[in-house]
Amino acid sequence: MPATKVTMVHTFKVELPGNKRIWRRIAVGGNQTLDHLHKAIFKAFDRFDEHLYSFYVAKPGRAALRDADEYSHPGALGGPFDDGRRGNAKKTRLDDLGLQVGQRLYYLFDFGDQWWHEITVEQTDGEPQPGRYPRMLESRGDSPEQYAEAEADE
Secondary structure (H helix, E strand, C coil): CCCCCCCCEEEEEEEECCCCEEEEEEEEECEEEHHHHHHHHHHHHHCCCCCCCEEEEEECCCCCCCCCEECCCCCCCCCCCCCCCCEECCCCCCHHHCCCCCCCCEEEECCCEEEEEEEEEEEEEECCCCCCCEEEEECCCCCCCHHHHHHHHH
């Protein structure tokens, strides 16, 4: 399958709330989905074991999580605990979210271990450069181990 041509680039700074010295700057095409952003974060933080995830997109100027729209991995949708209000991250394009520079999103990876990430929108109208998107633009700090407790026990 050929790559989709990117028309505008969104740039995000993705931080770990417990240690803001560890962050990644990631560029994603506006016509790509939240699932593309998930995959870029997964790779940027050196993760190796896939899990379910959700993005929480608060309206600008509103309380972060309480009023946020949730977009989840398709495997987290449906079932007895789904209230039908969550969106499908694999079908939600960044351009469709109406993101604004300075807006914050939250990303929860692995509902059991709860890896929270704070995402700041830095740009929504970047010109695409040659090459594939998404892509990591900058990295600070070493990625924490995905399963630090289990590795410490060994």
